[in-house]
Amino acid sequence: MKLIADFHMHPQGHKLQPYTHALLDPWAESCMQKGIVYFCFTDHDRYREGVNFSLFREWKQKYPNLNIGIGIERDNDPLTGRSGLVWVRENWENLDFVLGSVHFIGDWPFDRAGYEEGFLKRPIEEIYRDYTANLCRLIDEGFIDSLAHLDLVKIFNYKPKGKILDYFLPVLEKIKEKDLCLEINAAGLRKPVKEQYPSEEILFKAVELKIPFSIGSDAHSWAEVAKGFPQVIDLLRKLGVKELVVFRNHSRLPLAL
Numbered sequence: 001m002k003l004i005a006d007f008h009m010h011p012q013g014h015k016l017q018p019y020t021h022a023l024l025d026p027w028a029e030s031c032m033q034k035g036i037v038y039f040c041f042t043d044h045d046r047y048r049e050g051v052n053f054s055l056f057r058e059w060k061q062k063y064p065n066l067n068i069g070i071g072i073e074r075d076n077d078p079l080t081g082r083s084g085l086v087w088v089r090e091n092w093e094n095l096d097f098v099l100g101s102v103h104f105i106g107d108w109p110f111d112r113a114g115y116e117e118g119f120l121k122r123p124i125e126e127i128y129r130d131y132t133a134n135l136c137r138l139i140d141e142g143f144i145d146s147l148a149h150l151d152l153v154k155i156f157n158y159k160p161k162g163k164i165l166d167y168f169l170p171v172l173e174k175i176k177e178k179d180l181c182l183e184i185n186a187a188g189l190r191k192p193v194k195e196q197y198p199s200e201e202i203l204f205k206a207v208e209l210k211i212p213f214s215i216g217s218d219a220h221s222w223a224e225v226a227k228g229f230p231q232v233i234d235l236l237r238k239l240g241v242k243e244l245v246v247f248r249n250h251s252r253l254p255l256a257l
Contacts, residue, residue, distance in 0.1 A: 003226050003233075005038035005246050006031065006075070007097060008148060008185060008216020013045045019052040021059055026222040028063050034226045038246040038255065040097050042216070045084030046077055051093045053257035069248060071097035073148060076134055078107050088143045090256045097247040099183065100144035101215075102134045102152065111155045119158040128153060128160050131173050135171045139178055144183035145216040147171075147248055149188070149197035157193045168202050175211045181245055181252070184236060186228030187218035196232045203239055212245045212252065233257065 011023055013075040022043075031039050043051060053070065061066045072095060074084045081104075087099055102112055105127065108118045119127065131153040138144070151168065160167070175182055186198040198206075206213070213236065219225045236244075236257060 001244070003035050003229050004221070005215055005216045005244060006036050006217050006226050006229075007038075007040045007069070007071070007146070007246060008042050009043050009184060009219040009225060010043050010073075012050050013019060016047045016050050018050045019055050019059075021055075021062075023057055023060075024056075027225065028066060028068070030222040031066065032063075033054045035154040036226055037065070038067045038069075038253075039225075040071045042071040042073045042097065042099050045072050045074040045087065047114075048072060048084065048087050050091045053091075054097060067246070067248075069246070071095055071099065072153075073099040073101055074144070075101045075103045076138055076163075077104055085143065088210075092143065092250075093255075096249055097170070098143060098145050098250075099148040100146070101137050101148040102131060102138060105130050105134065105153075111152055116156045119156060121190065124158050125160045127158075131172050132167050136174055139150045139171070139180065142178075144180060145247055146183050147181045148176055148216065149185040149218065150182060150203060151198040152188075154193050154195070154197075154199070155188070155191050158170050160205065164199060164201050165205055169205065172202070172209055173203055174213065175210055181212045181214050181226035182206050183214045183216050184232050185216050185218050186226075186232050189228040189231060190224075196228070196235065200235065203235070204248075206239060207239050212243075212254075213241060215244050215248070
């Protein structure tokens with residue numbers, strides 16, 4: 001299977017690491033080994049101080065056969081989310097791509113290992129309603145190109161009864177209204193839920209709404225680049241998706257799937 005793009009990767013991982021050639025080189029080499037020609041760095045906005053635009057522009061000249069973008073993943077972290085949004089606004093022209101994501105419900109980092117007990121403290125339906133409300137608020141703030149791991153809240157396999165679209169349809173409709181993209185994210189295959197983000201039911205509705213898709217491994221190590229892609233690409237094809245999109249200067253470029 002031909003792999004073409006990975007638009008969700010974190011060179012800094014889970015700590016502040018200023019961009020250097022030594023940090024970025026393994027990511028380009030991993031992409032070349034796996035046949036990934038289009039990719040974009042999307043570190044968490046709380047590590048934005050490590051992002052160096054001038055170094056990035058100089059560094060990518062080493063790889064003329066690769067189409068390399070620079071982006072950010074901005075979220076609703078109660079400590080850094082607001083300043084992250086300000087930074088994205090100020091650097092919009094320097095960025096190729098911005099992912100929007102929700103990792104917090106209030107001050108609860110629900111997707112972090114060790115915090116699972118939060119799912120037992122409230123009705124799961126209430127948690128999902130709060131989560132999707134946060135997604136809608138994030139979309140309304142703007143300065144986003146694609147929504148990352150849309151149903152991340154299922155990470156530890158806590159799911160409400162009934163139809164999941166009862167929670168996510170308003171989010172999908174808002175994505176469509178704002179002319180944004182939706183990411184298919186393979187990281188869920190490596191998590192307790194053992195399923196891509198978002199679920200097939202959500203993806204089916206997104207296809208029906210003609211929402212474009214970006215694709216991301218959510219790699220926090222260069223070894224995870226494109227991990228799980230054969231499975232998620234098979235699913236997209238099964239759903240009738242013919243293309244994915246990549247971004248340069250926030251403009252979409254379609255790539256045949």
